[in-house]
Amino acid sequence: MNRQPLVWILCLMGSLFLSACAGQYSPGRQTPDRQTKAPQTAPAKNLPQIGASQASVSKDAPRRDIIIALTKKAEDQIRSNELAAAFATLEQGVGIDPQDPFLWHQMARVQLLQGNMHQAQFLAKKSNLLAGRYPSLREKNIKIIDRAQGASGSTPKGLVPSEKGLE
DSSP: OOOHHHHHHHHHHHHHHHHHHSOOOOTTSOOOOTTOOOOOOOOOSSOOOTTSOOOOOOTTSOOOHHHHHHHHHHHHHHHTTOHHHHHHHHHHHHHHOTTOHHHHHHHHHHHHHHTOHHHHHHHHHHHHHHHTTOHHHHHHHHHHHHHHHHSOSSOOTTOOTTGGGOO
16 A cells, blocks of 8 residues: 555645644734733722721711612602512612611611511621711611510511611
């Protein structure tokens, strides 16, 4: 068996393959320098460090109009006893501003009214972490935590959201 034509065919195919993979050289065309360094950027400033406590909302920081509108809408829903809708509204607010301790407090209130005591405690504690210089908010959160810890697991009858410091 004569292998010479087979070798020539393989060499020809290899050459065609390599020539197809190679780009065309144009003398006037500039090729990118492969040793060019990527542009260096300055490190980001004011990023939270892993494990560090998050800064609380400044007392002087204005609340966004959308957050105020969502809070008012949630208050109306709570008064109408639409607790699931109120919680969903407050979740939207947290999605916009997760550092707002008042939103977390309102979510804790809703969970307490729904009888979800563990969630109410968790959300009130989260609000306390963010409350910073809001001692009255911290007191309200502590009342929610105490109420949730002392509850038997069901919402007390006759509880109105504005009663007993749960605002």
